[in-house]
Amino acid sequence: MVPPKPDHIAYGLLSRAHPPDATDRIFKEKVLNKPLLLRPTDHQPDARARRQRARKQNADALRKARKPKPLSAKEKRELRVHELQPAERKYAIYEGLHAMWLSYIREVLGFGGPADEGKEAWRKTYITAQDAGPLVASAEFVGAAVEVVRSRCVDRVGIKGIVVREHKNSVVVITKGDKVKNVPKEHTVFKTEIPLLDAEKDAEKSLSLELYGDQLISRSTDRSKKQVKMHIPPDI
Numbered sequence: 001m002v003p004p005k006p007d008h009i010a011y012g013l014l015s016r017a018h019p020p021d022a023t024d025r026i027f028k029e030k031v032l033n034k035p036l037l038l039r040p041t042d043h044q045p046d047a048r049a050r051r052q053r054a055r056k057q058n059a060d061a062l063r064k065a066r067k068p069k070p071l072s073a074k075e076k077r078e079l080r081v082h083e084l085q086p087a088e089r090k091y092a093i094y095e096g097l098h099a100m101w102l103s104y105i106r107e108v109l110g111f112g113g114p115a116d117e118g119k120e121a122w123r124k125t126y127i128t129a130q131d132a133g134p135l136v137a138s139a140e141f142v143g144a145a146v147e148v149v150r151s152r153c154v155d156r157v158g159i160k161g162i163v164v165r166e167h168k169n170s171v172v173v174i175t176k177g178d179k180v181k182n183v184p185k186e187h188t189v190f191k192t193e194i195p196l197l198d199a200e201k202d203a204e205k206s207l208s209l210e211l212y213g214d215q216l217i218s219r220s221t222d223r224s225k226k227q228v229k230m231h232i233p234p235d236i
Contacts, residue, residue: 084164084172084180091176094143094162101143105194108139111207127207137215138223142166146173149210150189159183168219185213 010031014023076082109132147160161175171190173181194207216223 082165082167084174089174089178089180091162091174091178094164094174097143097164098145098162101141102194105136105139105144106196108135109194109207111194111196132209136209136211140166140220141171141211141216142220144192146171146190146192146211148183148188149191152187156181156183156188166220169217185217188213 008027008031011023011027014026018026071079071081109127141163142165144163145161146163148156148158151157159173159175159181161173161179161181163171164174164180165172169186170182170184173183175181190211190213192209192211194209196205196207
């Protein structure tokens with residue numbers, strides 16, 4: 001066995017921390033006799049290893065083929081995924097959806113009513129903009145009956161119908177004439193009416209809300225987690 005060389009850098013460092021006997025032992029075990037593991041490059045796998053590798057590759061390919069690949073934005077446009085089919089462009093189809101939305105928005109605002117649990121379910125008699133504003137801004141509007149009351153594009157004023165789809169920057173509305181309108185949220189004010197029942201007078205009233213589209217420019221799932229701050233809306 002080759003004796004340790006005094007001028008070896010590893011031996012010099014070990015001699016500073018260990019006595020001579022320990023230095024010689026550690027130098028022999030860790031430096032001189034340290035095995036050098038090399039990956040064989042000329043070794044050919046046997047038939048069993050080749051079969052195992054082929055089975056693994058086939059299983060990976062089958063698993064990848066079974067997993068559906070999401071559509072790209074171009075493919076969605078070509079397939080018209082976000083467009084309503086002719087059979088779906090009927091206002092009567094979405095009247096039931098609107099009734100469900102009324103129950104939902106009453107629950108969000110803390111009201112009851114005849115469409116929910118009866119007159120005994122009343123929890124609120126009035127709301128304020130400070131209380132209801134953040135709740136309405138974070139709510140879902142698919143199914144709401146809205147009307148465009150203000151817009152920088154005068155051609156959009158007067159569009160009235162049920163919201164059937166909501167995107168980040170626009171809403172899709174179907175009118176009573178079975179026409180589909182894509183209305184941008186920016187620089188647009190929507191109005192919606194929520195029928196309520198006066199628990200004391202037993203008379204039906206209506207709660208009118210104005211929705212500023214600039215505060216709704218986000219997906220509904222993102223709005224539910226976003227903290228809404230009150231600020232002065234821009235002039236429209």
